[in-house]
Amino acid sequence: MELISPADAIFLVGESREHPMHVGGLQLYRPPEGADKDFVRDLYQDMLTHTEFQPTFRKRPATILGGIANVGWAFDSDVDIDYHLRRSPLPQPGRVRDLLELVSRAHGSLLDRHRPLWEAYLIEGLNDGRFAVYTKVHHALIDGVSALKLAERTLSEDPADTEVRVPWDLPPRKREKPDVDGGVLARLPSLSAAADALGSIASLVPSTVYLARAALLEQQLTMPFGAPKTILNVNIGGARRVAAQSWPLERIRRIKDAAGVTINDAVLAMCAGALRAYLLEHSALPDKPLIAMVPVSMRADDEDDTGGNQVGALLCNLATDVADPAQRLTAISESMSGNKQVFSELPKAQALALSAVNVAALGLSMVPGYVNAARPPFNIVISNVPGSRKALYWKGARLDGHYPLSIALDGQALNITMANNGDNLDFGLVGCRRSVPHLQRLLGHLEDALKELERAAGA
Template sequence: MFLIGESREHPMHVAGLQLFEPPEGSGPDFIRDMYETISKNDDFQPTFRKHPARLLGGISNVAWAFDDDVDIDYHLRRSALPRPGRVRDLLELVSRLHGTLLDRHRPLWEASLVEGLADGRFAVYTKIHHSLLDGVSAQRLTIRSMSTDPDDHELRVPWTLGPKPRRDRGGSRSPLQSLTGAVGSVAALAPSTLSIARAALLEQQLTLPFRAPKTMFNVPIGGARRAAAQSWPLARFRAVKEAASGVTVNDVVLAMCAGALRAYLIEQDALPDTPLVAMVPVSLREQGEEDAGGNMVGTILCNLATDVNDPAKRLDAISTSMTDNKKVFADLPRTQALALSAFLVSGIALGLVPGFVSSAPPPFNIVISNVPGAREPLYWNGARLDGNYPLSIALDGQALNITMTNNGDNLDFGLVGCRRSVPHLQRLLMHLEDSLTDLERAVGI
């Protein structure tokens, strides 16, 4: 799906921007020495050797080919920022890198080591095609390449790290057993679909697609991107959660985003009368599958209550929406959960039909994703990880994406928008701060 849906206007890669503080006394050649050491890591795992194969007649996107001679000098780049080396200059570089397609004749990933920040820090920008990894497995690879020990100077890189061995809880399965198991799961879709329909249509628990209002984000987009990033202390979200009672940290995050979107749209004189709807990815991985690679992501549609002025009431409406939608998923086996998720996001595929985005209501307004990250400080070759900003995909009809991950004591936000369709993306960061402050006041902090 990610390969077939890709075009110049719709790059289908996910990325991460990491900011590092070099260790004390590292010297002026620290980055150059790192680059030279990293470039010698040429034991590439299969995921980092894959690119689409061309079969008879030039058919592509249906099978993988594996490159046995990966050109590390192409995939690993070293860059420097122009003076004065502001974070703004870094984000401008990342915006350009994020808007370019990966070369399908080579393995579908690139990494850039970026120096020249005025405060002495350096950055790493890595992107990989979404057909190879989802956000959870990409994040886990990033974390595994680092260490909690500041004195650990072993330079590990994601492309040499294979998946961790999985505990075999049910014994080995033959191909026939795997096939019959899959057939059984598919056969079970029929009764589960009936129960889903009953819950969705009779009990009104499920937020359904194509009920969202048309907004300035739900338009055809161009290929250029703009990126923005900022960190907030996790303690602030937890304090709101405790004061509000009955909500989750993720509910607070969604409410913060909802308030920011409301303020941004009011500023653009573009706030609709009915509430925005967010698509919220949820991991369907079981315990022990965090490092398995591939894609195992379900989706929930959440009412963001952007028509509500009161931040506390908005948070309550969002919490209720998430709770009700999760109830529908709670008892479904993973295959059925994936099938339901596919139905909820099916409108994205319709965006490939010429004229559909311009004429039809959007299936939802925005993707807001919270990817699990590191819970303690991390180091890479002794350099402390200051920021870990996930950067995702903008699509026709979905011109803005907000993704965040926890990084030690912080929650790091990465925003990606169509450069043409989402003006002044940087202002959303200011609105996010204001929205979190409003939530704190509303719950009495």
């Protein structure tokens, strides 16, 4: 038996029917030229032959002394591949909306704790000939960024590569030695940082005066609990709805160049415009701007990209109270640059610890009655995850879309995560089915917001 770390145990203890604690990913593939009608069936048979499982994919929570749970891991020696790997045909006519409905149901169901905490679905029957893979893994085993990277390791840049690789049968990568300052937020955006934050708060003491000046006098630093209450910041149910769509990165780059902002600024403005339109549609737009938690790299431009992750969590003013898209983009860019400036002037350990405080605020949603009684620390988490910049293939099938699907929580009924995939930026939206009605309309609002930004920037 292996003990469960306190950070990982948070996801097991905090899980309930209303709060599934797994992360997922939806990959959409286009079969290679000349593939016959049995291509997906043969692919499924190839996947079934992978019956060697890495330790992560053999783990399940152990029960100790007949009743103590969430303390240790048990490792299954005989994993039932027929249970964990599922071939799922779509109902006709096999529209993308049928695919997303199937994934929505799967993403809202709990993983069986009597088995290793993962499932994979090979989905066929799309009317355009494409097929999909949906995978979900409990966050106590792996975080969303690592899950996306693991999925990418099964793929190849060579379309002629016919080897079928699967996540559960990949050799582990060697861990690189972490920096002395690293590791506090190595798994953002997640509640793991809440546990790490407890040991890091003391490092903030020398900077208390500086932070107070920045936050209260210079108004550079966006602090938690200043966000307005919205229809997105409520207690949630257990059912989920997901939405996914890709946009060309070139469109966003043109806005970035024309407006003199960053790619992330432009993406945040795209999300802000969509959220404003969605809330207006439901007569629920607050007078105060929405605040987003945004994970960002804390690594200097000239710093060697080795060692532990250096990721911080900034809070960004989305300026959803501003009607003009150009002014909204400017406000978002100023908010991000101002927050980054404050963080950059702190010692790295203190900056990471301050980020941990922002993330730790998510844990308050687990306190009974808190969401209804208090203002949210922020309104939404918007994450931009690094992905592959090259075209990828799986047994010759081209990866058309790679959509990360994260976790909704009490007080955070909607999550937006995106990852770059070749020349595209792939958006994955996850929302509470009850609290976020007509989630798919946000995709249309995202496109409208992007067009508004293009016109405003002259891009």
